[in-house]
Amino acid sequence: MSIRTTGRAGAPPAAARSARRRLGDLPIALTFLAPAVLAAVLLRLWPTVRAFWDSLHNTPLGVEPTHWVGLEQFRTLFTDPDFLNSLKITALFGIVVNPLQILTALALAVIFNERIRGGGLMRTLVFLPVAVPQSVSAVIWAVAFRPDGPLNGVLARLGIPSQGFLTSPGQALPSIILVVSWIGVGYWMMFLIAGLKEIDPVLYEAAALDGAGRWARFRHVTVPQLARQITFVLVADTISNLLVFAPVNILTNGGPNGRTDLIMNDVFNRAYNQGDIGSAAAATVVVVVIALAIVLIQFRLISRGSD
C-alpha cells in the first residue's frame, strides 16, 4: 500500500549513502528483517502456495499416495451445486452489504463530524461493536433473534407478529447483513471521519460563497475530497465482507437451505465436516483469487485517484 511513498521519501538519502558504501547496511538490515520476512514467507506465502498445490493434487485419506489431478478438483467444484450456491449467495451478499455499509458509514461520519454536544461519546458508542470479538457478537445476536428474544419482543409491542429471522429463508441473509453491519459500520466510519478532518474548511467557505447548499457542498466538496478514504474503505470493507465467517458459522451455519452459505463457511465445511482437503484447497484458491483481484482493483483506483 505504501509502495508509492517509499521511493519518494527515501530517494535522496538512499542515493547519497549507497554512493558511500556499495552494500549499504545490508547485513544488519537482514538481521532486522529476517523474522518478519520469515513470518511473511512461512505463514502467508507458503500456505497460499500450498493451497494451490493441494488444489491440483488429490490427497486421499487412505494409503494411496498423493497424485497430480490437474484442474479436476476445480471442475468438480464448479459443477457442485453447493459451491455454485455459495458463490451466488456471496455475490448477492456483497452487492447488498458493501454499498449499504459504506453509505451508512459515510452518513454517520458526516453526522458525527458536526459539532454536537457529546459527539465524541456518540462516535465511541457507534465504534465499540468492532472491538467485540465477532463470535461474541454472533452469540449475542443469536439470542436476540430467538422467537422469545428481544427483537420479537419489540415487534410484539408494535403489534407485529413474531418473525423467524434466522430460520426464515427470506430473512436469514438480511439478518446476517444486519449483524455484520452492526459490527463493522463504526469502524469504517472512523476512517471517513479521519478523512473529513483533513478537508480544508476554506473549500466549504468558498462553496458557500458561491451559493452552494448543504447537498451541493456535500456532493462537490466532501465527496471528491474524501475520494481516497472512500476508495480505501470500499476495498477493505469488500475484502472483510468476502471473508465473513464467524457470524454465519454461529448463527446459521449456512442455512436455512443454503440461503446464508457464504463462501468461507462453504470452505470451512469442506475441510472440517467433509474432510475433503483437496476441494477445500480449490475453494480456498478461488477465495484468494477473488481477494487479490479486489486488491489489484484497489491499486488501480488509488493510483488513478492520486495522479
Place this chain on the structure above:
Amino acid sequence: MSSTETMRRGAIERPPAAPERSSDRADGNRRPRAGLAVLGWAIAASFILPLWWTVASALRPQRETFATISPVSLWTLLPRDLTFGNFSRLFDAGFGRAMVNSSVVTAGTLVGGLAICAAAAFALAVLRFPGRSVFFGVMVISFLIPFDAIAIPLMSIFRGVHLDNSYVALILPGIGNGFAVFLLRSFFLGVPTELADAARADGLGWWGVFWRIYLPLSKPALIGAGLILFVFQWQAYLLPLLIAPDPEKKVAPVAIAQFAGQQGVDFGAIFAGATLTAMVPLLVLLFFQRYFTQSVSASGLK
C-alpha cells in the same frame, strides 16, 4: 494533498481533539444542531443497546432476562435482581481456562509481534541497502493475502509439523501484521535522521539506534501497532477453531461459541461469558482510544 507528509509524524502526533471545522461553516443556527444531537444520540443508542442488554443480562437471573422481554419495557435493560451467579456457573463450566488461553496467546502475540514488526519497520524506514524495495514488496504482497482466506492450508501446515493444539500455532499467525509494519514504518520515517547520524558518529550500533533512539521516541506508534495486534488476536476465531480444538487450548471466542451451541444452554452463563470476552478489548480500546484513532487516520491515507 500532501498525504505522504501527513502520513508520517504529523498524522500520528496530531492531537485527537483536532478543532472541528463545522462551526466555521455558514450554517451555525441552533435548530438543526438540536435535531442532529437527537439523531446522533438515537444512532449511538441503537449501536450500544445490544451490548448494554448483554451486560444487564449477565448480571441478573436468566429467568428475569426472558421475563422482561415479553413485554419489552425499561426493565429489559435494567437488571432488578443483581447476581453474580451467572459468572460462577460460567467458571464452573471451565471458562476460566479459555480466558487464560486467550490472555497467554494475546500477550505472546503482542510481545512477539511488536518485536518483529518494529524491527522490520526500522530496517525498511532507516537502513539503506540494495534490494530494499524487493523486501518491501515481498512484505506488502504477503500481507495482502487475507489471513482467514488461507486458514485451511495453514491448518494443514501446522498439523504437518505437529504444532496443532499448541500456543505456538495460535500465536505465530498473529505476529506478522502488515498494518503494524506500515504504521511503525511511517512513524520511523518521521524521526529526524540527524539523531541516528549523531549517535552513529558516537559509535552506537544500529541495534543501539533502534533500541535507544527509535523505540523510546515511538511510543504512540508502538501503542497503535500494539492495539492492532491485540484486537486482531483477541478476536481470532476461524484459525483457533481449526488448529486448537483441544479443550486445554481453546480460546475464549471459540469456547463461548461452542458453549452457546450446546443443548440445554445456560443463557445466563452465555451472557456472562460474552460480557467477559467483550469487556477485555472494550476496556483496552477505551483506555487507548486516542492512539487507535491516530493509527486509523494514518493507515487510512495509505
